[in-house]
Structures are given as structure tokens and as C-alpha cells.
Amino acid sequence: MSNIVSSKRFKQFPQLMWILLFGSFITRGSYYMVWPFLAVILYEKFALSATHVGLILSSAAVISVLVSFVGSALSDRIGRHQLMYASGILYIISFSLLAQVNSIAGYALVITLCSIATALWRPLTSALIGDIIKDKGTRELAMQSLYFVVNVGCAVGPMLGLWMGLTGEQSSFYITAGAFAFLLVLLWWGFNQHNKLDKEKVVKAQQISTEMMDVDITTASVETGSQAQSKPQPKPQEKVTTKGGGVNQIIKVLVADKLLQCLILANILCMFIYAQMDSSLIQYLTRAEVPDLLQLISSMIFTNALVIISTQFLLLKLMANLSLISRIQVGLVLLMCSQIWLALNPLTLFWGWIGAIVVMSLAETILFPTMNVHIDRLAPEHLRGAYFGAASFYEFGYAIAPLGGGIILDQLGGTWLFLITAALTSVVIYLYSVLDSLPRPDFVEVKIL
Template identity: 25%
Template structure:
């Protein structure tokens, strides 16, 4: 049965899944160590480091909506190819940067490329996959991300990512290869001939319509606001936690501990993802987000009181379960909410949750500069409380989605009854 389902996946979808695995392998051996490199090697203050790290998220906030929207307008192929070629150049830019302002500019461009490529790629997965197989495809992509992240941090540690930008050269080279593979796959499988499972007759939206539809969606809007706070909590793992481990006098070998934590995070994802998804699919897709929000907040509290590797690893396990619950069902939730013909726009608009990613390192950097020497709890307790602010928005979205789905089911049942009565009457 599994082999039959895998055979139904389109070659372009497989390209995105495999490319995602290798892409995350090389980015996780370089990008997560950027905060450590800036703080430890270049001696950049934590607040300034936070601003640099936030640059990528800032670009994501500004460009993700347009990335998804443009892919609905001009097609996934053009958007994906231009952005992935640009992305490879960005990583070479990281490798050759020498001044602090260069890292800020290059990280902005990193966010532009990611926020343009990712919504188009996820929309293409939806376009090329029948509805009954989309949960499988989205979760294969999520598993691919974490397969890459299992090995990337350990390789990065061996390459000295916390003390050098050399690993970014490898990252850039892999993305050049990914670019050429995508060109070949689009040539072998022209996107114009794909039988999209979205509505072929849906009119392509203009920018005003796109903004009106997404901002007035009574389910999507609270989901987006709630996810901003979820992502805010999640983003502290790669930013605030990394800096805290690098500078706190209570912990030695912070870079090594952090690389172990990254690897464990990915391993736990691979172990728990399948059973959690099988359980979570029985509920409406917002329920896992609600539970995940609570668990991420709890894990931040544990990071605040941890003083040794075992306690940190307990926190990582709880954090990872929350992460899986929040993100494995996210693509399915957006695919469920988005009207036909608006997939790219909705996936792109969800990129506004990068507000959380953007704000997280700034808040974290300020807390580290001011209260880190007093103890970890003074840093991470406020961050946990901020994460929980998203909870009422997610509960509101859950209530509204339940009402919407019940109405849709009632309307469908009424239409089927009318058809049946006509058949009987005929």
C-alpha cells in the first residue's frame, strides 16, 4: 500500500522532497551556527547579532506574500528557478562576507530567496498531488527536512562552522546543483502539461483581491496570528538558545552541546513524526497546533532551568514533539482552508508568521544582554509567556473552522439528498 502511494507522487514533487533533504543538510551545517560565529569569532554584541539574524525573517515578512502571489500569477516554474539560483549566490555571499554589515545584507537576501521559493514549492506539491495523497507528500517533505538536519549540525561542527564561514561554500555549491536538477526536471516534465488538481477555471487573482481574500478569511487570519507567536517561540531554539549557550559561564562547550541538541531535535522528529501524524489526523488540523504551542512554551521554561546536557535534552524532546505537532499539519491546514486557485497566495501569506522569527532574536538578544548573567530562567520565562499569547487565537480559529466545516458538510448532504430525490423521481 505504501509503495503504491509513493508511486503516485509526481517526479517534480520527488525533486522538491529530495532537494529539500540535501538543501537542509547543507544549510543546517552552516546557517544555525551564524549566531555563534558572529558572537564568538567576530565578538558582535548579542543584540546586534539578533538584529542580523532577524534580517532573514524581516525579508520573509516582506516578500513571502508576494512570492506565493506571483507564483499564482506567472507560474511556479519561473519563481522557483529564479529564487533557487539566487539562493545559491547568497550562500557564496555568506562565505565571502568580512564585515558585519555584509552579513546583515546577505541574510536579508537569504530571507528573500527562501520566502519566494518555499511558498511556490509547497503550492507545486499541492498542484501535482491528488488530495488523498497530499498529507503523505507534505509529511515526506517535512521528514526530508529533518533527515538533513540530523547530519548537518554534526558535519558543521566538524567543519568548524562556529569559527569559520567555509561551510557556506559547500552550501552554495549544493544549491547550484539543485538549481540544475530543477531545470532538468521542468524540461522533462513541462509544468504546462501538468493536470493540476486546483480549479483550472479559477481566475488568477490580482494583488488587491489577494489581500482582501486572505485578510477577510475568518479562519485563516487567527491561524496566522496564532502561528506568529508559535513561530516566535520556535525561533528561539536557533537564535536565543544558541547565543545563550555560547556565552553563559555556567556551561562549557556550548557550541558542541548546541550541535548535539540540533541533531537530537531532528532524530526525535523522525522517530515521533509518523505516530504523531497518525494520531493528529483524527482531529481537525488546528488541534495539533494548540497542543504544540503549549509544549514549545514548556520546553522554553526547561531550557531556562537547565544546567547540564540531560536536562537540555529533555527540553529538546518536549520542544520537538511540539514542533512536529505545529508544523506537520500546517501545510494540510492551509491546503484545506485555501480556495482553489489561491494556494500559492495562502501559502505565501502564511509567511507573515516570519514576524515571529524576526522578533525572536531581537527580544532574545536584549534579554541575554541584560539578564543572562542572572540566570537562564530570566531569559526564557518571558519567552515562554510570549509564545502562549498565540493560544487564544488558535482556539478561536478552531471554533470557526469547526463551524465552517459543519456547514459545508450539511450543504453537501443537502445537495446529495436533492440529487437522490431527482433520481428517484425520474
Template identity: 60%
Template sequence: MESKVSFAQLKQFPRLMWIVLFGDLITRGSFYMVWPFLAVMLYKSFGISATQVGLILSGAAVLSVFIGFFGGALSDKFGRKVIMFSAGSLYVCSFVLLANVETVTGYVIVIALCSMSKAIWDPPTQALVADILPDVQVRELGLQARYFVINVGCAIGPMAGVYIGITGQQSGFLVTAGTFALWMTLLAYGMRHFAKRQARRPKNEQQKLREQSESAAVTTADLKSKPIPKAPRKPKSTLLETLKILAKDRVLQCLIVANIICKFVYAQMDSTLIQYLTRADVPQLMTLISSMIFANAAVIVCLQFVLLKMMARLSLTQRIQVGLVLLAAAQIWMAVNPVNAFWGWIGAVVILSIGEAILFPTMNVHIDRLAPTHLRGAYFGAASFYYIGFALAPLGGGALLDFLGGAWVFAIAALLVLLVMYLYSILETLPRPDFNKPDRVSTK
């Protein structure tokens, strides 16, 4: 399916969409002032091993993944606002606590709360973007724009943190809590305004928007699969019915496995690489870490929409395969790069970032295309299982680092990318449910 995304479509963004983008920008910026340095804080404060640091971060993240799925599914049933604001309040409280804990046990508990609240927040937020942008091409632009501003925040955050002196400091978590509280305030205003605007629309226009939204999603059209009829609008499903549908969607399940592995590989940069460089006593460690994070985000900011335009004629899975080749190349580069080669690490991160700019926004669009309208929150929630890869990365990478060394971490990661490429190659052969008749499965 050829992409017809155009910047002129930005005019179709409602005010609520701009608030979502602004909130992502400021909260991710403040988050990345401090969170990437959490492993360094734990090591320097308590002297614990790479495996122990990985166990703390992975344990919290694994728990949050499962909770995140139910957050997405519950937002279909109870509404986005209730779930998002409950998660947001927990998020703010968690980061306030993180600025004050002084023991390993305290860190373990509060890191778990932070991870859980973020996991609950993300799927309803992605579903909200899809809800407020009924046109499929405008929605793709919205998902791409959200990923773009998140990376602008990632680029600004670490360098701003170094400049104002809060990088690696616990007090920096208060800044994250404050910006998130500001976002929740703006979001409450935006939701009220959007609801009033929708209520003023003529009924025939509302029906037209619903039909646009329901005709946008589906199937594996980008996989060259036979289209599956969209289900008519129906009452909200029970959690059990939702789980039954997800259990029959083999394409979704294969995607989850493939993207868990993909996230595991990518996340070695966020956790294992930082621990590897820390233990190797690399000169100018904080500058190198901040520069890698900045380079990662800057490449995405500069190239994301350029790459989207260049790959407009490729299907979603073809774009993802190109991104996977670049991801594998970056892992090989990291495996052979001398530990003190500052610009070598930056070069590897640049290649990784180009792959990321192709991969991750496309994954979000892919899920949006697959999801039935009435189960959109559940599908984005199921996509949160991807983050099992992120969750296991600190533990798996830390153990490999302790027992095999840094080069083996990245060599093994490169091999895992080959497995992901195979899983994507078989997607078009897999069955999906018939959403009109939940007890049936289409075998194409």
C-alpha cells in the same frame, strides 16, 4: 476530519516530487552545517552584543517575510518556475558572497539577501507540491514527507559539519551554494519531465485531476465549521483582488497571528538559547549546539509519522493544541535547567521536538486545506508571515537575554504559548470569504 494517509500512497508521487524531496534533503543538510553557527561567528569575529546580533538577524528576516508573501502571490500569476529559479539564482549568489565577506556591514547586506531569497523560494515550492499532488490525502503525505526530509538534513548537517571541520567556518557557505545549484539543475529536469507527462494525459483524466484538487481544499471543515462551496476554476486573480480576499479571511488572519507567536517561541532555541550558552561559557559549546540540533531533527525523523498515525482521529486544530502543550512544557524546562546541565538541555529539546513534529507539518496541511486552488501560492505566501516570529525572535530574545537573563526568556515564552492556544480555540467562530462571490463574507 480523520487522516487516511498511508505509505502505499508514496507510489503516487511523480518523479518531480522525489526531486523536490531530494533537493530539500541535500540543501538543508548543507545549510545546517553552517547557518546555526552564524551568531557564534558574529560574536567571536566582532564581539558585538546579543541585542546587536539579534538586530542583524531579525532585520534581514523581517524584510524577507514581506518579500516572501509577494513571491507566493506572483507565482500564481507568472508560474512557479519563473519565481523559483529567480529566487534560487539569488540564493546561490548570496551564499557565495557570504563565504567571502569580512565586515559587519557586509554580513548585514548578504544575510539580508540570503534571507530574502529563501523566503521567495519557499512558498512557491510548497505550492508546487500541492500542484503536482491533486489527491488531498497524497498531498498531506507529500507535505509531511517534505518536512521529514528537511529534518533528516537538519540531523545530518551539523554532525557532518563537525566531522569534516567546516562548522563555524565561512568556507562552509560554499557547500550550501553548491548543493542548491545542483538542486536547481535537477528541478529543471524534473519540471520538463512532469510537463511532458501531463501533456500526454487524456483530457478527461486531466479534468478529473483538476476536480480532485479543487475539492480537496477549503474551509474550516477540520474546525467543525460549515463548509463553504469551492469556487469554479477561474482566471488568475490580480494582486489587488488577491489582497482583498486575504483581507476578508478572518480565519487566515487569526492563524497568522497565532503562528507568528508560535514561531517566535520556538525560534528561541535557534537564536537566543545559543547566545545564552555562548555567553555562559558552557563547556563543549560546539558539541552541545550540534547535539541539540541533531536531537531536534532525530526526534522528528523517528517520530513524525508515528505521531501522525497516533493522532489520525484528531482534527488539525486538536493536533496543534497537543503540540502547543508540549512546546510550553519545553519552555518551562529550559527556564529551570541549570546552564551547565548538558543532558538537561538535550531533554528539553526532545520535548520541544515532539511538539514541533506535531505542530509544523500540521500547520502546512492546515493552510493547504484552507486555500482555494487558484490562490494556493498566495495562501502559502501569506503563511510566510508566520516567519515574522522567527524574524523577531533573535531581537526580542536577545534583548530579554541582555536585560533579564536566560530564565526569563523561556518563562515569558511559555506564557505566550497560552495565548496561542486561546487563538486556536476561537478559529471556528470566525468568518471566511465566499470564494464564489469575493465581495461577500460567510459568517456561518
């Protein structure tokens, strides 16, 4: 673990990985120019309550989670490329429509389309990294790097939007649509280049195999030759056997994995807690009419991303000798502290809000990339797409957060909201503490026909 971050590992990144990193930067940057201010737009345009805004956002997110799981599971059978193209096109269509809608029903529909595109794209990207990078250490660095550039985009996006006067402007959703159109062109080129390299490797491997067989024919006995022929057969046969797995059969495997079930529950709660920053906190500050609202929201998003990009690899090195579970527990303690800080911070104390976001961002820096690595280690190779699809159920926490947070805001207020999320963090800490004691299926015996 101590040598995860090294120049040698960066050099092992294939060309397609660098395209994913660049594409993630430009799309996330444009996305965060506008998306975090959606709750403000809905409030100012239609005077909706926190519960109603939360209902719109939560309904869209719940639908998208279900679509994400099915899509990610199917990607093991029909391929990542086609689904990534489809989700990218859906991004372009939905963000273009979002720049034009003028009714509550229109916003609800288009936000749902945006959420479906997002929920499909994220697990597909993570699974694709597993497909194109075989070395475990390099793959972990790739996932950390993806998370890093996403947050660079998050840091640049809102501040650039504020500087350009685009913050809260509906027409600025066209920028995100354009960014995804550009990314699809890059991906099309990258997939073609990657396929060419794969074909060249196959041709070389076949040439080497042919040369070795020629040597075997002239120098080896019939018995040795038959053994040499039998060695390459198991691996292709395994691929044929596992590739045909249906969604129902994959679900049976996931249902049998009790550790995965507990992990999903813990991370649903974790996402519910974290998502309050993106939805309920902004609604809380908007309705409280805090001074310099748009500047505060942009500053919080910028701070969140800046802390992540400045501490991510440092924390990775400092915590390299800790187990994944230990790292996550440290992050959860920090998350709990941030929620208590948000609960007690005075409404008019600008830098108090920023300080709480710093602590929450440190927690996020530890938790989020580690969650992806955790799933990658748990997943059998032939079910990687299904496992990342199952991990998308984490998004249920993110999905119900706007509605749950909105109800608590309307009924109890912001202080109680963040005290409740602090209490929920302690539940997550407990669930992670019992993970190792839970049974898992024997994947050697599981046959996906």
C-alpha cells in the same frame, strides 16, 4: 486520515515530487552545517551584543517576509518555476558571498539576501506540491514527507560538519551554494519531464474527447450534443477568470478572512517562541561560556532532527483520528513544557538541555507539518499561492525572534526569556481555541477579475 501513510500513496508521488524531496535533503543538510553557527561567528569575530546580533538577523528576516508574500502571490500569475529558479540563483549568490564577507555591513547585506531566498523558496515549494498532486490525502503525505527529509538533512548536516571540522568555518558556506546549484539542475530536468507528461495527458484527453464527439454526432440528438458541448466549458473559464487576479485583489480576499488573520497571529507568536532555539538559546549558551559549546549546539540540532524523523509518522498515525486543531493544541502544550524546562535547566547540565530539546522537537513534529496542511485545507484552489504567501507572515515571528530574544537576554537574562515564551504559548492556545467561531468570506461569490 488513518490511511494517509500507505505504500499506495507513496507510489502516487510524481517524479517531480521525488526530486523535491531529494533536493530538500541535500540543501537542508548543507545549510545546517553552517547556518546555526552564524550567531557564534558574529559574536567571536566582532564581539557583538545579543541585541546587535538579533538586530542583524531580525532586520534581514523582516525584509524577506515582505518579499516572500509578494513573490508567492505573484506565483499564481507568472508561475512557480520561474520564481523557484530565481530564488535558487539568489541562494547560490548569497551563500557564495557569505563565505567571503569580512565586515558587519557585508554580513548584514548578505544575510538579508539569504533570508529573502529562504522565504521565497519555502512557500513556493508548498504551493508547487499542491499544483502537482491533486489528491488531498496524497498531498498531505507529500507535505509530511517533505518535512521529514528536511529534518533528515538537519540531523546529518551539523554532525557531518562537526566531523569534517567545518563547524563555524566561514568558507563552508560554499558547500551550501554548491548544493543549491545541483538542485537547480535537478529541478530543470524534473520540470521538463513533468511538462512532457502533462502534454501527453492532454493529447490523450483530446483523443478521447474527439472519439466521444464522433460517437455523439452519429448517435445523439442535436439537443444532447449541445449539452455535451456545454459541460467542459465552466472549468477552463474559471481558470481564466481566477488567473488574472492582481495582488491588491488577493489582499482584499485575505483581509476578509478573519479566521486566517487570527491563524496568522497565533502562528507568528508560535514561530517567535520556537525560533528562540535557533537564535537566542545559542547566544545565551555562547555568552554563558558553557562547556563544550560547539558540541552542545551540534548535539541539540542533531537531537531536534532525530526526534522528528523517528517520531513524525508514528505521531501522525497515533493522532490520525484527532482534528487538526486538536493536534495543534497537543503540540502547543508540549511546546510550553519545553520552554519551562529551558528556563529552569542549570547551565552546566548538558543532558538537561538535550532533554528540553526532545520535548520541543516533539512539539515541532506535531505543529509544523500540521500548519501547512491547515493552510492547504483553508485555501481555495485558485488562491493557493496567495494563501501560502499569507502564511509566510508566520515568519514575522521568526524574524523578530532574534531581536526580541536578544533584548530580553541583555536586559533580563535567559531564565526570564523562556518564562516569557512559555506565557506566550498559553496565548497561542487561546487563539486556536476561538478559530472555529470566526467568519470567512464566501469564495463562491468572490470574483478575482
